[in-house]
Amino acid sequence: DGGITQSPKYLFRKEGQNVTLSCEQNLNHDAMYWYRQDPGQGLRLIYYSQIVNDFQKGDIAEGYSVSREKKESFPLTVTSAQKNPTAFYLCASSIAVGATDTQYFGPGTRLTVL
Amino acid sequence: GNSVTQMEGPVTLSEEAFLTINCTYTATGYPSLFWYVQYPGEGLQLLLKATKADDKGSNKGFEATYRKETTSFHLEKGSVQVSDSAVYFCALTEQAGTALIFGKGTTLSVSS
Numbered sequence: 001d002g003g004i005t006q007s008p009k010y011l012f013r014k015e016g017q018n019v020t021l022s023c024e025q026n027l028n029h030d031a032m033y034w035y036r037q038d039p040g041q042g043l044r045l046i047y048y049s050q051i052v053n054d055f056q057k058g059d060i061a062e063g064y065s066v067s068r069e070k071k072e073s074f075p076l077t078v079t080s081a082q083k084n085p086t087a088f089y090l091c092a093s094s095i096a097v098g099a100t101d102t103q104y105f106g107p108g109t110r111l112t113v114l
Numbered sequence: 115g116n117s118v119t120q121m122e123g124p125v126t127l128s129e130e131a132f133l134t135i136n137c138t139y140t141a142t143g144y145p146s147l148f149w150y151v152q153y154p155g156e157g158l159q160l161l162l163k164a165t166k167a168d169d170k171g172s173n174k175g176f177e178a179t180y181r182k183e184t185t186s187f188h189l190e191k192g193s194v195q196v197s198d199s200a201v202y203f204c205a206l207t208e209q210a211g212t213a214l215i216f217g218k219g220t221t222l223s224v225s226s
Contacts, residue, residue, distance in 0.1 A: 040218060043203070092214075
């Protein structure tokens, strides 16, 4: 089945630790995205990548890092510099071409800092 | 900058009632508009979309019409079911491959 997978579903981190969230897609999409969701705040863009080996910061990139070494994969690292990392993280992908471009989302990873 | 405003929730309805969730937007160009739905503990699923003025998106009994003159994209359904209980997000993008701008979401609760 084609789709987007995220792992793990739940992640617990101690303060001061870096953690990496996985996102994989087999839809052959060029673009991938990371969003953060907080209660009552909608979704906000962290980073996005339109092509392999290239990515751009979104609105809330501070304390996060990404890489895009393969078309299928776009991992997100939450660093110790992120002051309030507890949130629900959603990965998405799209073909990134044309007015009908549509982002499709994975099931999400819930990160809790202990 | 671009923004999306949705009606505040929660919206509480009885089964078979008519649903409207208001969405208005601000954009500098000609955005594509989307409605996504999120069930508890899950990611977002695309519900419907419209890419130009006067387009109507529809899916699973839900409809929304892209109104450029009122900068709106209101979501409607004629008869809701308990299974429609979820959070609904209105969103826009002005350019392929860039950010979706989301509203804050509207929680719908349908009781039998």
